[in-house]
C-alpha cells in the first residue's frame with residue numbers, strides 16, 4: 439500500500455478565537471483523542487470555576503505545556519490522518535518560539551488554518567492593527583506558507599446565522615487579500631469548535647452553507663514538489679566526533695541531492711572534501727535528497743573546518759556567504775522602536791549570529807511593497823522596511839527568491855522575536 443504524503447499544519451489566530459477548542463474537538467471527532475481524555479479535561483476545567491468550556495482547549499494546551507517543558511509527548515496528540523494525508527500539528531503561535539521555529543525550519547509549515555471568531559467584537563480585535571490574526575496572516579505569507587484555510591469559528595454563539603458568517607468572512611477576506619493571498623485559493627468555512635459543526639461532520643445547523651467541512655478542506659491541500667533540482671544546500675545542525683568513524687556532521691538537506699563519493703565544499707571555511715557515507719535513522723543510504731535528515735561522514739574535512747551554522751554544498755555552486763545583505767523585515771515586537779545600529783541576534787537556518795541593522799533604506803507598505811518613507815529614522819511594531827544588515831562575522835545566507843529555505847531569518851533580542859525578514863540581495867559577499 440502506498441504511504442500517504444505528510445503535511446505540517448500550523449494553527450494560527452488571535453488569542454481566544456478558539457484555536458485550541460477547534461483543533462481539540464477536531465482531534466476527538468477523528469478519534470485521535472478519546473472521550474475519556476476529554477471527560478477528564480472537562481472535570482479539570484470545572485475545578486477552575488469556568489464550567490467545562492475549556493475541555494477541548496485543554497487537549498491542545500496540554501500539548502503546548504509539555505512542549506514548553508521539553509518533554510517528549512504522546513505522538514497521538516500531535517498527529518492525525520485524513521483520507522489523503524498524514525498531518526502533524528505544529529507549534530501553535532501562542533508559543534513564544536513559534537516565529538523563530540518557523541523561520542529556522544525547526545517546524546516548517548506546509549499549510550495553515552487561521553481561526554477567526556464570528557463574534558463581531560472578537561473578529562474586529564483579531565484583524566485590527568496589532569491583532570494576532572493580522573500578524574499571523576502576514577507572517578504566513580512572508581514565510582512562504584502558500585496554502586491557508588480560514589475557519590470562521592463560534593458560529594453557535596451567533597445563532598448559526600448566515601449574515602453573521604458573511605460579515606466575519608468579509609473582514610477575513612479583506613485581511614488575507616491585504617497580505618497577498620489570492621482569495622479564490624482560500625476556503626472559508628463556518629465552524630463551531632465548541633459544538634463540532636463542520637469540523638469532521640457536516641453541520642445541520644447551517645443549511646445555508648453548502649461548502650466543505652474542515653477535514654474535506656484539509657484534503658484539498660497539495661504537497662509541494664521537493665526542490666531536488668537545485669544546487670545542494672545542507673545547513674549543519676551539529677558536528678559529532680565518533681570514535682572509529684571520525685567527524686560526523688548532521689543536518690537536513692534543504693535543496694538538491696547528496697551522494698556518497700561526491701565532492702563537496704563547506705562554507706564559510708571553503709574547506710574541500712568528499713562524502714564518504716550517508717545515514718539516516720542508523721541505516722546507510724547511497725543518496726539523500728531535499729527534506730531528508732541525515733548524518734554523514736566526510737573525507738578531507740577537519741573538525742575545525744565545520745560547525746553548526748555552516749552550509750555544505752558542491753564546489754561548482756557553493757553556498758553564498760554574506761558580509762552584508764539587503765533584506766525586507768517586519769517588526770513584530772518591540773517595547774519602543776528600533777533605530778539604525780541596532781544589533782540583535784539573527785537566526786537563519788541553523789545559524790545564530792549577532793547582526794547589526796546598519797541602514798534603514800525605506801519603510802514600505804507590508805502588503806503592497808509601495809514605498810511610504812525614504813530613510814526612516816526608526817521602525818516600530820507593524821512597520822515593514824527594506825534595510826541593510828551586517829552580521830558580525832560572514833554568514834551563510836541566500837536570497838529568498840533563489841533558496842526560500844535559507845533566505846529567511848528572525849531577529850531576536852531579550853528572548854523575543856523582534857522582527858522577521860527575507861533576504862533580497864547579498865550586497866557584499868565573502869570569499870574564503
Ligand SMILES: Nc1nc2c(ncn2[C@@H]2O[C@H](COP(=O)(O)OP(=O)(O)OP(=O)(O)O)[C@@H](O)[C@H]2O)c(=O)[nH]1
Nearest residue numbers: 453454455456457458459491495592595630631632
Ligand atoms: N461559543 C463558543 N465558544 C468557543 C468556541 N471555540 C472556543 N470557544 C471559547 O472561547 C474561549 C477561548 O478558546 P480557546 O480554544 O482557548 O482559544 P485559543 O484561540 O486557543 O486561545 P489561546 O490558546 O489562548 O490563544 C474558551 O472559553 C472557549 O470555550 C466556539 O466554537 N463557540
